[in-house]
Amino acid sequence: LHLAGKYIQIDGVMANxxxxxxxxxxxxxxxxAWHCHKAGLRVVLTDTGTIGSGASGAWWALMNPAxxxxxTPVAGIRQAMVGFELMRNELGLDGxxxxxxxxxxxALDAALEKGFAKAAANPEWPAGWLRMxxxxxxxxxxxxxxVVAGYAVDMRLWLTAVAAWLGEQGVDIHEQVPPHHTVAxxxxxxxxxxxxxxxxxxxxLKLHPIKGQLREIVVDGIRGHYPALSARGYAIQTDxxxxxxxxxxxxxxxxxEPDAAYDAYLIDRFRALFPQPVSATVVGRWAxxxxxxxxxQPVLARHPEDGSRxxxxxxxxxxxxxxxxxxQDLANRLTNP
Ligand SMILES: Cc1cc2nc3c(=O)[nH]c(=O)nc-3n(C[C@H](O)[C@H](O)[C@H](O)COP(=O)(O)OP(=O)(O)OC[C@H]3O[C@@H](n4cnc5c(N)ncnc54)[C@H](O)[C@@H]3O)c2cc1C
Numbered sequence: 020l021h022l023a024g025k026y027i028q029i030d031g032v033m034a035n036x037x038x039x040x041x042x043x044x045x046x047x048x049x050x051x052a053w054h055c056h057k058a059g060l061r062v063v064l065t066d067t068g069t070i071g072s073g074a075s076g077a078w079w080a081l082m083n084p085a086x087x088x089x090x091t092p093v094a095g096i097r098q099a100m101v102g103f104e105l106m107r108n109e110l111g112l113d114g115x116x117x118x119x120x121x122x123x124x125x126a127l128d129a130a131l132e133k134g135f136a137k138a139a140a141n142p143e144w145p146a147g148w149l150r151m152x153x154x155x156x157x158x159x160x161x162x163x164x165x166v167v168a169g170y171a172v173d174m175r176l177w178l179t180a181v182a183a184w185l186g187e188q189g190v191d192i193h194e195q196v197p198p199h200h201t202v203a204x205x206x207x208x209x210x211x212x213x214x215x216x217x218x219x220x221x222x223x224l225k226l227h228p229i230k231g232q233l234r235e236i237v238v239d240g241i242r243g244h245y246p247a248l249s250a251r252g253y254a255i256q257t258d259x260x261x262x263x264x265x266x267x268x269x270x271x272x273x274x275x276e277p278d279a280a281y282d283a284y285l286i287d288r289f290r291a292l293f294p295q296p297v298s299a300t301v302v303g304r305w306a307x308x309x310x311x312x313x314x315x316q317p318v319l320a321r322h323p324e325d326g327s328r329x330x331x332x333x334x335x336x337x338x339x340x341x342x343x344x345x346x347q348d349l350a351n352r353l354t355n356p
Contacts, residue, residue, distance in 0.1 A: 037061045037191075039353065040204035044068075044192065045075035046174070047331040048210035049181045050342035053106060054350035056190050063204065064185070065196040071178040073212040074307035075338055078233055079255040079263045081247055082170040082339040083122050085149055088130050090138040090164070097145060099343035100168060110180050117173035122247045125160030127291055131250060135164035157243060159294045160250070171247035171255050172339060206353060209330040213275075213308050221330055224320060225313040230272045231336070233265035234285050235303030240296055252288040262299075264289045266336070277304035309335060317341035319348050 039055050041048045044066035052064045066072070082103060084096050112118055126132035138144070139151035148168040155163045186192050213228055215221050238260050248254045254264045264285050279301075286299045312318050312333030322328035329349065334341040 036203040036205065037063045038204065039063070039206045039208060040065070040202040041208045041210055042066075043073070043210035043212060043214075044070040044178070044182065044194065045073045045210060045212055046178065046338040046342045047075075047212075047334060047345070048208075049178055049185070050102075050106075050346040051208055051210060051331055051349050052185055052190055052192075053181060054102070054346040055353060056185060056188060058350040058354045060350070060353060062185075063191040063193075063202050065193045065200070065202065067196060067198045067211075067214075069194045070182045070192075071175050074231070074309040075174055075178060075212075076305075077174050077231070077265070077307055078235070078305055079247075079257070080172055080174045080339060081122060081249060081253055081255075082172060083166060083249060083253075083337075084168055084340065085122075085124070085138055085144075085164065085166045086249075086337065087134075089134040090149070091141065092143050092145075093337075093340070093344075095344040096340065098347060099340045102343040102347055103170070103339065106181065110184050112177075112180060117176050119171045119247060120167075120169075122166040122169035122171065122249055123155070123158070123245070124164040124166060124249050125155070125158045125292055126162040126164065127160045127250045132161050135162065139164060157293070158245075158248075159292055166249075169247070170339075205327060207328050208349065209328070210332075212310065212332075215310065215330060215332050220322060220325075220328070221320070221332075223323070224318060224330070224332065226310050226318075226332060227270070227313075228308045229311050229335070230269040230275060230306060230308050231266040232269075232277050232281050232285070233263055233305045234282060234301050235305075236262050236264060236286065236289070236299040237302050238262055239298045241293060248292055250288075250292060252285065254289050254292060261302075262289065268336075275306055275308050277306040279304070309338070311335050317345055319345040319352075321352075 038060040039062045041052050041064040052062045055062050126135050139149050150165045152163045310332050318333035320330045331345050
């Protein structure tokens with residue numbers, strides 16, 4: 020692992036100007052670093068905390084191309100899936116248990132049933148990505164949308180693997196760098212998560228924070244093993260009786276800590292996935308704050324006055340997908356100005 024651990028003065032970098040300085044080691048920063056490195060650019064990445072210490076450190080996250088009640092493909096989704104799969108292959112993570120292919124979406128109510136059936140029949144979806152099936156024994160709902168192309172990802176392991184690979188390729192990655200430290204670079208890319216909200220340089224982006232919480236639960240009453248489940252909220256089985264469930268969408272909050280008051284809300288949504296009574300005990304709580312943009316679109320911004328400064332933000336709850344689209348776009352724009 021080429022992580023510098025505790026920060027030490029980056030003398031070499033200061034003397035030798037780099038092409039791209041990426042601030043922030045979440046999914047946005049690391050994915051951008053990957054694509055810039057692949058495009059032949061020299062990259063330095065710094066984080067004031069540690070890799071994955073922001074919203075990207077959600078225990079498990081879905082790379083789900085078909086989210087919401089009416090799943091429709093977002094622009095760039097094909098290229099995002101291909102980018103992710105190329106990374107997974109290059110990292111040697113094919114068949115590794117903490118990246119699982121396929122997501123099942125039980126149609127728990129009439130709105131989901133209608134939306135899923137429409138999605139499965141929508142020819143805009145790449146062939147083989149979605150399939151509507153009859154109700155599945157062991158799951159609630161009137162029908163099941165199988166998102167064949169989706170993935171469930173253990174985010175901390177994913178981010179650590181990406182950082183380690185980049186380090187081995189000679190990308191400078193430094194954690195716990197004091198915020199006032201600067202790196203001499205032709206381009207600076209801010210992938211700093213919630214810190215962007217407090218940076219006057221980016222005030223014009225009109226961003227807002229959304230808090231989300233996850234729970235780890237021990238469950239009684241469920242037999243068998245399930246792929247990642249997603250209806251209203253998601254659930255990932257990590258062991259025969261253990262699940263990670265989430266998440267909340269809190270627009271008004273005073274701190275970024277987990278709050279036990281949301282246990283019942285998350286457990287109710289989990290129980291709704293199964294026809295039989297299920298009991299659950301919370302054994303872990305996690306919270307993170309993701310950034311939303313005013314029009315819910317992800318943002319790759321170039322600063323209006325300083326053209327060497329960029330930001331990637333507004334990934335909302337689709338960090339794995341949008342970081343691919345924007346990271347690839349950034350690398351293209353920096354190499355073909
Ligand atoms: C509850 C929850 C559930 C989620 N579920 C999903 C999901 O199912 N699918 C999915 O794709 N995504 C999911 N996510 C992730 C979500 O998509 C986020 O939008 C995404 O993680 C944001 O990534 P980011 O890299 O922009 O920010 P962050 O992950 O917040 O990273 C910002 C980084 O910048 C660092 N930093 C801050 N200031 C500075 C500075 N001055 N200099 C250098 N570094 C700095 C921080 O230490 C941090 O490491 C979830 C998040 C939450 C909270």
